[in-house]
Amino acid sequence: MSATVETGNVASTPRAAPKRRKTGGFWRRVARHVMRDKLALVCTVVLALIALSAIFAPWVAPADPYKTSMIRRLLPPLSPNYILGTDELGRDMLSRLLYGGRVSLAMGISPVILATLIGGALGVTAGYFGRHVNMAIMRVVDVFYAFPSVLLAVAMAGVLGAGIFNSLISLTLVFIPPIARVAEAVTTQVRNQDYVEAARATGASAPRIIVQHVLANVTGPILTYASSLVSIAIIISSGLSFLGLGAAPPIADWGLMLNTLRQAIYVAPINAVLPGAMIFAASVSFNLLSDSLRTAMDVRA
Amino acid sequence: MTDIDNREPVSRDFDLREPDTREPDSRDRGGPRQPILSVRGLRKYFPLRGPLGTINAHVQAVDGVNFDVMKGETLGVVGESGCGKSTTARLLMRLIEPDAGSIVLDGDPIGHGGITLRELRRNMQMVFQDSYASLNPRHTATEEITFGLRVHGMSSAKARDQALASLRLVGLDPTVFADRYPHEMSGGQRQRVNVARGIALNPRVLILDESVSALDKSVQAQVLNLLADLKERLNLTYVFISHDLNVVHHVSDRVLVMYLGKVVELGPVDRIYRAAAHPYTRALFASRLSMNPAVRVGAVPLAGDPPNPVRPPSGCRFRTRCTMAEAVCAVVEPVLSDIADAHQAACHAVIPGSGHSQAEAIARAA
Numbered sequence: 001m002s003a004t005v006e007t008g009n010v011a012s013t014p015r016a017a018p019k020r021r022k023t024g025g026f027w028r029r030v031a032r033h034v035m036r037d038k039l040a041l042v043c044t045v046v047l048a049l050i051a052l053s054a055i056f057a058p059w060v061a062p063a064d065p066y067k068t069s070m071i072r073r074l075l076p077p078l079s080p081n082y083i084l085g086t087d088e089l090g091r092d093m094l095s096r097l098l099y100g101g102r103v104s105l106a107m108g109i110s111p112v113i114l115a116t117l118i119g120g121a122l123g124v125t126a127g128y129f130g131r132h133v134n135m136a137i138m139r140v141v142d143v144f145y146a147f148p149s150v151l152l153a154v155a156m157a158g159v160l161g162a163g164i165f166n167s168l169i170s171l172t173l174v175f176i177p178p179i180a181r182v183a184e185a186v187t188t189q190v191r192n193q194d195y196v197e198a199a200r201a202t203g204a205s206a207p208r209i210i211v212q213h214v215l216a217n218v219t220g221p222i223l224t225y226a227s228s229l230v231s232i233a234i235i236i237s238s239g240l241s242f243l244g245l246g247a248a249p250p251i252a253d254w255g256l257m258l259n260t261l262r263q264a265i266y267v268a269p270i271n272a273v274l275p276g277a278m279i280f281a282a283s284v285s286f287n288l289l290s291d292s293l294r295t296a297m298d299v300r301a
Numbered sequence: 302m303t304d305i306d307n308r309e310p311v312s313r314d315f316d317l318r319e320p321d322t323r324e325p326d327s328r329d330r331g332g333p334r335q336p337i338l339s340v341r342g343l344r345k346y347f348p349l350r351g352p353l354g355t356i357n358a359h360v361q362a363v364d365g366v367n368f369d370v371m372k373g374e375t376l377g378v379v380g381e382s383g384c385g386k387s388t389t390a391r392l393l394m395r396l397i398e399p400d401a402g403s404i405v406l407d408g409d410p411i412g413h414g415g416i417t418l419r420e421l422r423r424n425m426q427m428v429f430q431d432s433y434a435s436l437n438p439r440h441t442a443t444e445e446i447t448f449g450l451r452v453h454g455m456s457s458a459k460a461r462d463q464a465l466a467s468l469r470l471v472g473l474d475p476t477v478f479a480d481r482y483p484h485e486m487s488g489g490q491r492q493r494v495n496v497a498r499g500i501a502l503n504p505r506v507l508i509l510d511e512s513v514s515a516l517d518k519s520v521q522a523q524v525l526n527l528l529a530d531l532k533e534r535l536n537l538t539y540v541f542i543s544h545d546l547n548v549v550h551h552v553s554d555r556v557l558v559m560y561l562g563k564v565v566e567l568g569p570v571d572r573i574y575r576a577a578a579h580p581y582t583r584a585l586f587a588s589r590l591s592m593n594p595a596v597r598v599g600a601v602p603l604a605g606d607p608p609n610p611v612r613p614p615s616g617c618r619f620r621t622r623c624t625m626a627e628a629v630c631a632v633v634e635p636v637l638s639d640i641a642d643a644h645q646a647a648c649h650a651v652i653p654g655s656g657h658s659q660a661e662a663i664a665r666a667a
Contacts, residue, residue, distance in 0.1 A: 193434050193435075194429040194431055195440075197391075198427070198435050198498065200396055201394050201426060202448065202449030202453070204448070204449070205452075212448060213437050216437070216440075217437065
């Protein structure tokens, strides 16, 4: 809704004389749209808080996240000195959640970025050139796509061995096929538009057309889709940690914490649920934000 | 046929059929009598693939098309939907590869000792029908126009100047429109940007593929006047594809009629509109609605749909819907033949010695 109002303004305001204005105008519009969407704004704030607290965890955290204490195990939240209580080994929950955000966010974002670069390149290539190139790339992608993502991630992590780096690789491999598919679909759509034909009619080379005409029109949908994968990445990486294939104890990681606190769910239910709540907050925020991005990027809106 | 005269277009503020008194074009190579575009045996069959990717059949979209486009003229191309008009345009631009045939630009063949595809495309540009789809939604008007100039090696500052000049030429004030995105412009303004992009490379031929069909009538008239003006100023040659017979009558010097991937008739606009030789052309023009309500179209001029282009009829492709079809039409394919001065048709009924009874009658009368 706000987008229509915005467009109206743009159309009616006479522009200053031929001043160079790059495609940055588009991204500024997107940013403005997101700022006006209250829900998206809340999500942005939540994510920013989580990200900042994770980055500055060593300075923000009230205690050492690895310091155990046998006598202060499973203290309930709001205990003196332990705002969010302690875990099954007596470590400060708040500190561990802050440090855990580092691993979980990194595991949520970095495989998606890697997969977007690789899968996007594959998909755009397949979509633009079509025919045999498309066949070759997309059939290989389909083979990976045939496996359920969690199963594939578990299998990959199992083969590569436990560890944060290996689970990052397996998550990247899991996300390449869906991103490649989305990229291929939107590129196929764009490449059949008249403006691509017109660009070809000027005698431009394929890489030039891809960079200047295709990419500008496919990055929006691809990024939107990719941002919706971040929440899934956080959940799967938590799952891998939960299964002992990702982060290994004593590293603080939301998934791992969920796993170890599982046994305490009847004794200290709130403590056990806290890491899950963090995963929930982060992934829901990413999802809602990506929804808002999608509407913001719809040029026609 | 008298009602055609009543259908003279309202606007006559320009005349395309004036004798050419312009300065000689420095790009000209073969002199004014050499066709700027010479198309021979152009053919494109689109394969129809089965579920396993095997080719089951071919759509014969364009089949052995020959024609010349003279310098400075406007060649109108008409025909029903699916007759191969747009495919021909895309083949001329080499946006799709022809299966066979040659295109010669002012004496220079494309490839093999002639000019490159790039050079062809600098000399020939195209304006599409859909003004919105043919502009990149993420590009401003200037970015859209400079793209092609940059491709041909122009510096970005020079390209920008050229783009602004092109916008001015098509009647768009650069101070207002230079940085507008497609969704910030009206259909007519967008189509002007498309024309500006087409002429920015300073081409010699502009292919207009239904370029004004999607515009409403008043805007259409403006754009047509603009095109006529640009043609004079920039020494352009137009290939004007349209299904709007009135517009084609208004702008064309010669008209080419296509039916099911073949040229059935080609001639000066007045002959085609007044004395069409091919029964398909006659039926096509009979289907036009008159401005005079007293002259109503009673009988259906042509029944049925065009035949399947995958398996076109033997002999003459029009014989299945033709009222004059005879035995010879199913056996022998009529060749585009001269029937009068500069007027060609592909119909046995008007080709002397074809074996068609009407052709014999004409021959006896002569």
